[in-house]
Amino acid sequence: MGNTRSSGGLSTAQQAAKFLGVSALAGAVMAGLALPAVGALGLAAKGTVEEFDGIPANLKTPPLSQRTTILDAKGGEIAKVYSRDRTIVKLNDISSYMRQAIVAIEDARFYEHGAIDLKGVLRAVNSNAQDGGVSQGASTLTQQYVKNVFVEEAGNDKEKVAQATRQSIGRKIKELKYAIKVEKELGKKRILENYLNITFFGQQAYGIEAASQRYFSKSAKDLKLEQAALLAGLVQSPSRYDPINAPESAKARRDTVLRRMAEVKDITPAQAAAAQKKPLGLKVSMPRSGCITAVKGAGFFCDYVRETLLNDPTFGKTAEARAKRWTQGGLTIRTTLDPQAQESVQKSIKKHVYQSDPVATAVTLVEPGTGKVLGMGQSRPYGFGENETQINLSADKSMGGSNYGFQVGSTFKPITAAAAIEQGKKPYQRYSSPYKMKYPSPVTTCKGTWSNDEGATVENENEKEVGPYGMKEATAKSVNTYFVQLISDIGVCPVTQMADKMGAKRADGQEHNQVPSVTLGSEGFSPLTMANAYATFANRGVYCSPVFIESITGPGGKKLKVPQSKCSRAMSQKTADTINTLLRGVVEDGTGKQAGLQSRPSAGKTGTTDERRAAWFVGYTPNMAGAVWVGGPGAKGVKMENITIGGVPHDKVYGADTPGPIWKDAMSGALDGKEAPNFVNVQIKDPNQRKPHDRKKPGDHKPGRDRGNDNGGNGGQDNPWPDISLPPDLIGGGNGNGGNGNGNGGWNFPR
Incomplete structure (x- = not known):
C-alpha cells in the first residue's frame, strides 16, 4: 500500500509524525516506510489533525x-x-535493582527520550509495514503507564478493558497525546513510581509491592537482583512467564532481563552471570481476599x-x-x-x-x-x-x-x-x-x-x-x-x-x-x-x-x-x-x-x-x-x-x-x-387482687342465680371478677332481682 493521503494533503504517516511532534525530516522517513491497512486500523477515522487536537489534554487518573x-x-x-491486590509504595521504597531492571527490559532509553522514543517508533513502523498489521509496539514506559490508566479506569468491565488494550492506531494516537502531557506534568521519577504501582505482575498482584509479597513474601524495598529481574520480566506476559506455573519460561525470561541489565551497564557481566546461576527462590504467599478469609468466624x-x-x-x-x-x-x-x-x-x-x-x-x-x-x-x-x-x-x-x-x-x-x-x-x-x-x-x-x-x-x-x-x-x-x-x-x-x-x-x-x-x-x-x-x-x-x-x-x-x-x-x-x-x-x-x-x-x-x-x-x-x-x-x-x-x-x-x-x-x-x-x-x-381464701371460684356461683340483698335491690352480676376482662362469649347476661337473692341470668365461666 502506498502513502495514503488524508486531509491537508498529508500522508497518514506525515500526520502521525505531526501528531507526535517530530521533525519534518522524521516525518518524511516515516512516510517512506509506509503504514499499511491504516483504514482498517482506525487511523482513517481518528487520524486527522482536528481529531488529534480534539482529544482532551488532561489524562483522568x-x-x-x-x-x-x-x-x-x-x-x-x-x-x-x-x-x-495492590499496596502503593514510594519510589524510594522500591529496590534500586527493581527500578533498573524494569527500565532496562521495557524502555532502556527512558531517561533520554521524551514521551515518545523516535527510534523505537521507526523500528516499530518498519516491522509493522513488513507484517501488514500492528505486530510490534514502540511503547515507552510513559505510554505503558497511560495504557494501564485506561485499564484501571475500565475496572472489571470486560468491554472497556478490551478497548483500552486493543492494538489499533487510533488508540495508540490517543495514548501518545496523553503521554506527552504526562511527561510534562509528572517527570521521569514520578512516572516510574506510578508505573511500578499500577502494573499487573500476574497471580492477582497489581503493583510491585503486591508482586514482591506474592512471589517472595517480602517488601519491594528488599528485592535482590535476581528477584527484581524475575519480576521485571513478568510485565511483558504475566501468564507466559508465571514462575509458579511455568518456572522454566520464567527463568529464561529472568536471565534475559539480567543480560539486558548488563548490556546497558546497570550491572557487570559477572553480576549477571552469578545471578543467572541462582534458582528462582520463590517463597509464595497466595492471595487471601474477601470475607471468606475472615478470622474469628x-x-x-x-x-x-x-x-x-x-x-x-x-x-x-x-x-x-x-x-x-x-x-x-x-x-x-x-x-x-x-x-x-x-x-x-x-x-x-x-x-x-x-x-x-x-x-x-x-x-x-x-x-x-x-x-x-x-x-x-x-x-x-x-x-x-x-x-x-x-x-x-x-x-x-x-x-x-x-x-x-x-x-x-x-x-x-x-x-x-x-x-x-x-x-x-x-x-x-x-x-x-x-x-x-x-x-x-x-x-x-x-x-x-x-x-x-x-x-x-x-x-x-x-x-x-x-x-x-x-x-x-x-x-x-x-x-x-x-x-x-x-x-x-x-x-x-x-x-x-x-x-x-x-x-x-x-x-x-x-x-x-x-x-x-x-x-x-x-x-x-x-x-x-x-x-x-x-x-x-x-x-x-x-x-x-x-x-x-x-x-x-x-x-x-x-x-x-x-x-x-x-x-x-x-x-x-x-x-x-x-x-x-x-x-x-x-x-x-x-x-x-x-x-x-x-x-x-x-x-x-x-x-x-x-x-x-x-x-x-x-x-x-x-x-x-x-x-x-x-x-x-x-x-x-x-x-x-x-x-x-x-x-x-x-x-x-x-x-x-x-x-x-x-x-x-x-x-x-x-x-x-x-x-x-x-x-x-x-x-x-x-x-384488686383478692386473698386466696376470699376469692370465689366459678363453681361457687350457679347459672341463673346471684347474690341479692335484703332490701330488694339489683343483685345480679355479669362478671364476678371485675378486674378480669372476659370475652363476650363467656359472659351470660342478667341482673339479679333483690330480696332473698333470687337472680336472673348469671354468667357462664368455664369450669
Whole structure:
C-alpha cells in the first residue's frame, strides 16, 4: 500500500509524525516506510489533525484500587478485601535493582527520550509495514503507564478493558497525546513510581509491592537482583512467564532481563552471570481476599460491613459511586466487633450446634445505648462448600440475609406488652386466657378493622394453661390467649407502631400485617433486629440503630465520614423498667430458666413457632443484648421434632432448651470481667387482687342465680371478677332481682 493521503494533503504517516511532534525530516522517513491497512486500523477515522487536537489534554487518573483492611474494635485484623491486590509504595521504597531492571527490559532509553522514543517508533513502523498489521509496539514506559490508566479506569468491565488494550492506531494516537502531557506534568521519577504501582505482575498482584509479597513474601524495598529481574520480566506476559506455573519460561525470561541489565551497564557481566546461576527462590504467599478469609468466624460480620459501604448513602449518593469506592479500596476500617464477644459467640455455637446438623443457628450481640454490634456468628460458615452459605442468617434481606427472615414466635409478645402499657394498661391487667378461643372480632388496626370472618382460633401450648392470668404470669408462662386478648383490646396499630419505634422491621422490608396474630410472632425478623429491639428495653426505652463501623481511614490517612447510630425514645422509662421486670420473671421462674445468667441480672423471652420450625431466645442485661435463632436455614425450614442438634436428641425443640443455653454461654463469655449493673425494678402488684381464701371460684356461683340483698335491690352480676376482662362469649347476661337473692341470668365461666 502506498502513502495514503488524508486531509491537508498529508500522508497518514506525515500526520502521525505531526501528531507526535517530530521533525519534518522524521516525518518524511516515516512516510517512506509506509503504514499499511491504516483504514482498517482506525487511523482513517481518528487520524486527522482536528481529531488529534480534539482529544482532551488532561489524562483522568482514577485512584488506584488497593486492598482494604478490616479490623475489630481492638485493632486486630479480621480480613483483607480487594478487587485488585495492590499496596502503593514510594519510589524510594522500591529496590534500586527493581527500578533498573524494569527500565532496562521495557524502555532502556527512558531517561533520554521524551514521551515518545523516535527510534523505537521507526523500528516499530518498519516491522509493522513488513507484517501488514500492528505486530510490534514502540511503547515507552510513559505510554505503558497511560495504557494501564485506561485499564484501571475500565475496572472489571470486560468491554472497556478490551478497548483500552486493543492494538489499533487510533488508540495508540490517543495514548501518545496523553503521554506527552504526562511527561510534562509528572517527570521521569514520578512516572516510574506510578508505573511500578499500577502494573499487573500476574497471580492477582497489581503493583510491585503486591508482586514482591506474592512471589517472595517480602517488601519491594528488599528485592535482590535476581528477584527484581524475575519480576521485571513478568510485565511483558504475566501468564507466559508465571514462575509458579511455568518456572522454566520464567527463568529464561529472568536471565534475559539480567543480560539486558548488563548490556546497558546497570550491572557487570559477572553480576549477571552469578545471578543467572541462582534458582528462582520463590517463597509464595497466595492471595487471601474477601470475607471468606475472615478470622474469628467473622465472615458474615465482614460481609455486613461490605453491604454497609455498598448501601449507605454516607459512602456515596448513588449505588455506582458506592461500588466504585469499595472497589478502589485502600481503606482501613475499624469495626465495632468485640474480639471477646465474638470468640464467645463462636465457642457457644460450636458447642451446641454442629455444622453438619439439619438445622442451623445464628447469634448476634449488641450494646444497648450505642447500637454497636459486638458479635455475629452462625453454625453454617461463610463459604461455597457443603453446609456452608453466603446468606447472613443474622441479617435482613437487604443486607445479605434470607428472603423473609424467621418467624419469632413469642419473643414478639414483650413488644405487645410495651405497647399496651404505653396505652395505659396496667402491668397487672388480667384476662380470662382460656386454653383455646376464637380470635376476638372486630379488632381495630392502622387501616380500619380486622374481622375474624373465618372463625380462626388460638390455643396455648398445653391444656393446663387456663386463666385467668395477669400480665406478669402470662409473660412468664408465654400464654398465647392472654396476648391475643391484650392486642385485641388495645388494637393492632399501637403494637406495630411500637415495633417500628424499636427497630423491629420485617426482614423482607414489607410493612407489618395488621392482624392480631402479629403478637404471636407470625412475621419474619432477623436475629440482629431482635437483639437490637430488646436492647431498647435494656436502654430504658431508648432505641439506637445498629452500627458496625467505628472509623474509616482512606488512602493517605484521610478520615472518612461513617454512619452514626441514631437514637430515639420508643417508650417511657417506666414502661421499659416494667417490661424488664416482667422479663426477669421469665428467666427466674418462667419458660427461660435454662437461659438465666448466674452472676448478673438478666432478662429475656423464649419463642417457638408453629411446627417448631424456628426456636428463639432473645435476652439482655443492662449492658448487652443478644438474640439466638435455631431452625432450618431454607425457605421451608425444618420441623424440629425427634431431632438431634449438637449431639443432643430432642423430642421437641423449645426456645428454652436449645437457643436458651446458646444465649447463656455466648453472653457469659462476652460479659466475663465486665461490670454487672442492675435493672430498675418495678413492683407489679394488683391492688384488686383478692386473698386466696376470699376469692370465689366459678363453681361457687350457679347459672341463673346471684347474690341479692335484703332490701330488694339489683343483685345480679355479669362478671364476678371485675378486674378480669372476659370475652363476650363467656359472659351470660342478667341482673339479679333483690330480696332473698333470687337472680336472673348469671354468667357462664368455664369450669
